[in-house]
Amino acid sequence: MTILRPPVSMFAEALERKFGSAVSRSAEDLYLIEQPEILPSICEFVFWELECPFAGLIVEESEQWELYYVFLLPNCGWANFLLRLPLTTRNVPSISSRVHAADWYEREAEDLFGLYFEEHPRLGDFILHDQVWQEGIAPMRKGFDAAAMHFEKRPQRDWRPTLVVRDPGAFAMPVGPVYEGGAGESIHFLLETVGEDVIRAVPRLFYNYRGVEKIAEGKSVDGVLLLSERFSAKSAFAHSLGYCLAVEEICGVGVPSRAAHLRVLLAELERLRHHAGVIDAICQSTGLSVSEAHAAIIEEQLLRASCEFTGHRYLFGLNTPGGLRRDFENGAVKVLLAAVDAASTQLARLEERLRFSSSFLDRLEDVGIVSPESSRDLNLVGPVGRASGLRRDLRRSLPYCGYGQYEFDVPSEIEGDGYARLRVLFAEARQSARLIHQASERLESGPVCAGLETTAGTAMGAVEAPIGAALHWVRLDHQGRIERYRILSPSFRNWLGLHVAVEDFAFQDFPIILATFGLSAAECDR
């Protein structure tokens, strides 16, 4: 299937017609913004008129502030809008009121860099929690020493959440950060209500913030590879792949064909296992224990198959810039295929049974609805976005590792409720099994790793992680060390959209809606 790609020049022309010389194109995908005050109008135009999803904000500190506003052009790559400001300024115009998806990115930059986004309605207490840190600490600034443990901390001991719902009988239900009887990640939810329905839901994340982007600075390429694998284990392979793609692009290295196909095979194995895990969590949240047990067995069998194939249950230690660290025998691939087939059969059987369990469907259908409009507004990605009609997939729009040669569908639904998300998960798991088979047929003998000489440069590695589009921005200096590592993770984007699904639904639906989103706090927090 050929995809019609609108040329990048059309995008540039549209910008020039609208804004004239206020925006100048300095490279293939880089546009300079000459006047800061025009930034919100440009972002609004690109997001709403040209329909380009907002992929994130990257802040860099060099001789001046460099703020990259990254937009994804449909089917033809990137557009980075670069705003340069002198280091002495703190004030940046906010785009959140026009591009809602930028809300959390601006709050993050405010907390970590000490920038101030004018007219942003809610800054402070985001990553650095107020009851632990005082205002004014900016850990991502170059002058901040990550290893320094002993600096004065003056937390606000009397921190209280801001409540919005004011009504007789209104109260807020705090949940977390240590809350789940199973093994939940550390998140705090503030659910405001006047009785039965959740009126306002505010997730408070970043309990798991480990400063991955900060401690990566100054490390070697290999040292950061370990970090990229270990900050979010449930999609470790996808994230290390994104990092490796970025480094490979900087160094101009082509990956051998065998390694590319093996990467597809392993990435899809991870997606299959991840989706089985999310399906397990959905069954658990509805209390249908037999289906939960069956889904848990499928997931555990896939973990074991991964371990038997690669030596590690979560696929650590495989990717390396230039290819893969080791090769696999064809016999081992056959064993893996058998396990994948068994898991697919089991999943199909489970799906068939769940489809005819009315008590189960009652908990999912018309619950936690995200409309296509709000999912576009908040830029949701992955299965959550695709269940709300956003048929976006980086494997299709910006194929990497040879995904362009593979035959697969991008499943999508329009309803945007919990059941639509479950159907998308099952359908994607089927496509992953199909891709694993195709990858195994394409394996030719040959090397799996190309030599790599590091050079200075910047690049973006983009992969479709199990949760959605993950972007890894890497800047290498002349010594081959990491100068800036920025992870734009899919969970970060989807957490922003959770409140849309939760609000106006009853309390008892909350755990179910949360499970159907299948989010990871570790991936969001970094």
Place this chain on the structure above:
Amino acid sequence: MSFWPWHGLRRGIQSTRYPDAPDTAAGISPGRPLPTEFASAQQAAEAASICPVGAITAVGNRVEVDLRTCVWCQRCRFGANPLRWDLGFEWSRSVSDSRLPGAFARSLHLMIVDAGDCGACLHEVKQLNNPLYNMHRLGFFLTATPRSADVLVVVGPVSENMRGPLLKTYDAMPDPKRVLAAGTCAISGGVFGRTFMSAGGVGSVLPVDLEIPGDPPPPLAILHGLLVVTGRMHAAEVL
């Protein structure tokens, strides 16, 4: 309408028989590197130099492995000078020699705290509840409240934002109580180390009773740790 109880019964019992019988199913554990003898001191030094976190040290023509800092990248397993590799999972290590009283041996309630975990260790603890491991059969249960918890299982390097909630959870637990550090991050900070945001392991915040190395430790390694802390099994002697 699906008849779930029938589907459940038809699958029969799937649980492992560990610890009554050894479990040797493929893929239950990534195994661990063992101290290895090499032909020459130079070869040993080469084998040690491959480790990205310095967990391997060469002593003469022998290498020692520090599982407390190992991140299971497997470079010493599949590289040029491979180390010996044990595919078992019984490697949890007692730090304090205090066992819980006998009354807890078959009724133990666990409180899990995610203190900056990447999701792997947490997920492996969660797997203990699936039918293949089914820790209920041994009298181990997860609990949602620290008031009824006997053992605190901490995963992750203790991020600065989680330090407070972790200490509060510990303080809310009744005595006697024990603390398990599960995973390399919880033991030594792992790849995150000791920084402004990571305390570099549970040991710098709370008294740890048992360490379960692994990145992540497989479910049966955690189960072995629980059996050790209740005095039903012995800890690994050499690490």
